[in-house]
Amino acid sequence: MTSFRHRPRRLPALVLLIAAAGCTTADDGAPVAVPSPDAKAAGLCRNLDSALPPTVDGLEREDPSPASKLTAGWGNPVIILRCGVERPAEMDDPAADGVEVDGVGWQLLRQDDGGFRFTTALREAYVEVTIPAERADGGMAPLVDLAPAVKKAIPEGIAS
DSSP states (O other), X not given: OEXXXXXXXXXXXXXXXXXXXXXXXXXXXXXXXOOOOOHHHHHHHHHHHHHOOSEETTEEBOOOSSOOTTEEEETTTTEEEEESOOOOGGXXXXXXXXXXXXXXXXXXXXXXTSOEEEEEESBSSOEXXXXXXXXXXXXXXXXXXXXXXXXXXXXXXXXX
């Protein structure tokens, strides 16, 4: 895994070239799918919701609809966090790209629209962060802001 300790301004070109294609982000104002984790993961996700920062990459928290302790958002176009998501099938790919940001490992998937989807690895619940293409210039800066909350609320381990 690549390690990033500072707030990068842009994703390195190499990462952009080797990142796998992923899903598209939700349209602005469109409802966000709320995950349906088991009771253990749901409890961890509620703890994460309480630990999340009020701003991410300088953007104010503006949660998507429907309201849920399992989802959060910042800015417009919105950076979306969903906690308790299913393990992405792409994690089975040994060539999948990953990064480490301040002690939290993330799988990186480039989306067809130029945005990114990051999913935590080696945590007891999967946390997904979707960064829309319009915010991709900020690189992994949102993950720098989110890593302390993830480390505090979601213990290291393997999600069930």
